[in-house]
Amino acid sequence: xxxxxxxxxxxxxxxxxxxxxxxxxxxxxxxxxxxxxxxxxxxxxxxxxxxxxxxxxxxxxxxxxxxxxxxxxxxxxxxxxxxxxxxxxxxxxxxxxxxxxxxxxxxxxxxxxxxxxxxxxxxxxxxxxxxxxxxxxxxxxxxxxxxxxxxxxxxxxxxxxxxxxxxxxxxxxxxxxxxxxxxxxxxxxxxx
Numbered sequence: 001x002x003x004x005x006x007x008x009x010x011x012x013x014x015x016x017x018x019x020x021x022x023x024x025x026x027x028x029x030x031x032x033x034x035x036x037x038x039x040x041x042x043x044x045x046x047x048x049x050x051x052x053x054x055x056x057x058x059x060x061x062x063x064x065x066x067x068x069x070x071x072x073x074x075x076x077x078x079x080x081x082x083x084x085x086x087x088x089x090x091x092x093x094x095x096x097x098x099x100x101x102x103x104x105x106x107x108x109x110x111x112x113x114x115x116x117x118x119x120x121x122x123x124x125x126x127x128x129x130x131x132x133x134x135x136x137x138x139x140x141x142x143x144x145x146x147x148x149x150x151x152x153x154x155x156x157x158x159x160x161x162x163x164x165x166x167x168x169x170x171x172x173x174x175x176x177x178x179x180x181x182x183x184x185x186x187x188x189x190x191x192x
Contacts, residue, residue, distance in 0.1 A: 017055075018054070018055045019055070020055055020056035020057055020058035021051065021052060021055050021056065021057060021058060021059070021063070022058045022059045023059045023063075023064065026048065026051075026052075026059075026063060026064070026065075026068065027068060029047075029048065029051055030044060030047075030048055030068050030069075031077075033047055033048075034072060034077045034078060038083055038086060038087075039078060039083065039108075040078065040080045040083045040084075040108045040109050040110055041069045041070070041072070041073050041078050041080060041109065042069075042108065042109020042110075043108050044068075044069045044072065044078060045065050045066060045069045045109075046109075048063070048065045049065055052065070080109075080110055080111065080114055081114055081117065081118070083110070084105050084108075084110045084114050084115065084117075084118045085118050087101075087104060087105060087108065088101050088105065088118045088119075088120065091104060091128075092120055092124055092127070092128045092131075093128075093131065094131070094132075095128050095129070095131040095132030095133075095135055095136075095161060096128060096132070096161050096162050097125060097128060097129065097132075097158075097161055097162030097163035097164065097167075098119060098125050098162060098163075098164075099162035099163075100161055100162025101119075101120065101162060102115055102119070102162075103162070105118070125163070125164070125167065126167065126183065126184045126185075127184055128163070129158065129163045129167045129168070129171055129184070130171065130180060130181070130183075130184035132158060132161055132163070133154075133158070133171045133172070133180065136154070136157065138154040138157070138158070138171065138172055139151075139154065139171055139172040139173065139174050139180065140174045140175065140176050140177045140179070140180055141177060141180070146172075151172050151173065154168075154172045155168045155169060155172050158171070158172070170183055171183065171184075
């Protein structure tokens, strides 16, 4: 009985390199990216520059990356303030603190003035810290009150998430869930 020989797959042809981008294709890529993802102008520029590095440029002169991003901002396809508000709110709901939110917005290329405008207040920061503590079952939300080394690890995790040291200590060392909830529900009297 004869068996069919399978082709040797180790000697595959290398894939064809993608065609270089021209102005029309660059704008199509930008439009597809903006349609699919909420983004900032700086993130769109970074994406287009990466695509140009990968594929090359087939147009005349330099690629119009900055001009294309500015065109999309002017057309209303990109709004850094709306993006910053949405990103900030999302990170707050996930339990991240003000410092970590600022880092994420800075990495997205959001200007300092816009970052200051969407900066969360003290009440929102406390609610975010409470959300993180509840989600991770720290302090009074755990099965049992943690010992000192466990509390130190929990405080360190809250600090890495961008929360202030006093907030982290207050929540992890709370004697009860009710005390933690009361702390998070305070008014914005101590807003920086």
